[in-house]
Amino acid sequence: MTTNIFQKLFSLLLLLAMISVMANAEELSLDYYKYSCPGIEDIAKRITERYISNVPGFAPGLLRMVFHDCFVRGCDASVLIDPTESNNRTEKTALPNVTLRGYEVVNAIKSALEKQCPGVVSCADILALSSRDAIRTINGPFWEVPLGRKDGKISLASDADTLLPSPFFNxxxxxxxxxxxxxxxxxxxxxxxxxxxxxxxxxxxxxxxxxxxxxxxxxxxxxxxxxxxxxxxxxxxxxxxxxxxxxxxxxxxxxxxxxxxxxxxxxxxxxxxxxxxxxxxxxxxxxxxxxxxxxxxxxxxxxxxxxMIKLGVLTGNQGEVRKTCGAVNA
Missing domain, CATH: 1.10.420.10 (Peroxidase, domain 2)
Structure with a gap:
């Protein structure tokens, strides 16, 4: 009887969490930056294509990175946060993430967008766009990327170790x-x-x-x-x-x-x-x-x-727009 109660409680909590996630995802929009930062998709696409033309391995790298981001605390760019003295074990340092690649691409897009419209475009949106554009660059499938995600402020290696699917899983x-x-x-x-x-x-x-x-x-x-x-x-x-x-x-x-x-x-x-x-x-x-x-x-x-790219997104007043993708704002 106790087990059934716990199972029902877990199912209810999971349902409530999913409803919250779906509500946040509905706040995303294809024209979110139409007035605040026009041309964002063209800039992201151009920079992504340039990097992949030189390093084709960035294509699977960026796709893998967005997976590893979205499966931990949702698509909030927490995987991009560098370790610091106060938090020397961010997601980036977790064993499943030590072989991730493509940070250069995301950072280059962020730098270009900060020059054009500072403090407007989130790293989470940049990662979602660059991973899509990376696959299109190698003639893979296309999918729409609605925008408006905010960046998370929490990044823990323990989350990545626990929540990412393991290559050893049955x-x-x-x-x-x-x-x-x-x-x-x-x-x-x-x-x-x-x-x-x-x-x-x-x-x-x-x-x-x-x-x-x-x-x-x-x-x-x-x-x-x-x-x-x-x-x-x-x-x-x-x-x-x-x-x-x-x-x-x-x-x-x-x-x-x-x-x-x-x-x-x-x-x-x-x-x-x-x-x-x-x-x-x-x-x-x-x-x-x-x-x-x-x-x-x-x-x-x-x-x-x-x-997948709508999992656990932060929108509105949740999260922040980081000044740089590797660090939360001071």
Whole structure:
């Protein structure tokens, strides 16, 4: 009886939180800066394209960064805050975030906008725009980015360690993590499709290759030929934090359905990738994308991203517009 009461209370609190999030998201607008900072989207797009033309890896980097921001305290740019003497453990320092890249792009856009309209455009809006423009730059899907987010003032590494989905998650843990944010099982499999671009660091999945069950073995769910290939790229050295391999070995720089091909062949790099084959709904989606003549992945990704970039947004008098993205205002 006590357990049921707690479950009902938790469900009620979750519902109230989701209602609050939805209400804030409704305050966002496509023309939010129409008069206060016209041309914001053109500026963000131009700078993002320039950086990615020089460093293509910024495209998956910015997409990953907005994920890691929105999954922790909502899309409030808290992932951008640098550590200080009073708070030397911001989200930026958390283990899942130490390999994030793309800060230069966000900071360059912020600097340009501060010259044109100081104190107006939030870092949270800049991150949302630059991540979208990054994917468009590599011919990926487009989604609308309504604006008006405010920047958060709290950034804790412990939040990132606790709230971000882990590459070691099984399907139940993944589903629970996404559901806690109001994202569906379809959103889960679609958003993990972002692994069609980018790289994975060897140290993250090393145990799958060399010590899966603590006996020096390889994860049996991993394709033997793919495991052999990965071992040529990744050593057993736990201190190797530099070696990387493509998340999608087939077309590593193209935003397409080949991530799902990899997963279907038991070549998902992370345990969480392989977990998609253990659920009927996500497994069915994977095979729909690779077996049908016309994939819906690009359209589905746009829909799921439109939902994700509205998670937990701060609007109105909530939060602030930071002067610089790496520090809260004094």
């Amino acid at each position: 399907f139940s843990s993944l589903e629970e993590n996404f559901a806690s944010l109001g994202l569906t099982t379809k959103d889960l499999v679609v958003l993990l499709g972002s692994h069609t671009i980018g790289q994975g660091h060897c140290f993250v999945f090393q145990s799958r290759l060399y010590n899966f069950s603590g006996r020096g073995d390889t994860d049996p769910s991993l394709s033997p030929s793919y495991a052999a290939f990965l071992k040529t790229k990744c050593t057993p050295n736990p201190n190797d934090t530099q070696s990387v391999v493509p998340l999608d070995k087939i077309t590593p720089r193209v935003f397409d359905e080949n991530y799902y091909v990899m997963v279907s062949q038991n070549k998902g790099l992370f345990h969480s990738d392989a977990a998609l084959l253990t659920n009927p709904e996500t497994k069915s989606y994977i095979y729909q994308q690779i077996k049908t003549k016309r994939s819906t992945f690009a359209q589905d990704f746009s829909v799921s991203m439109s939902k």
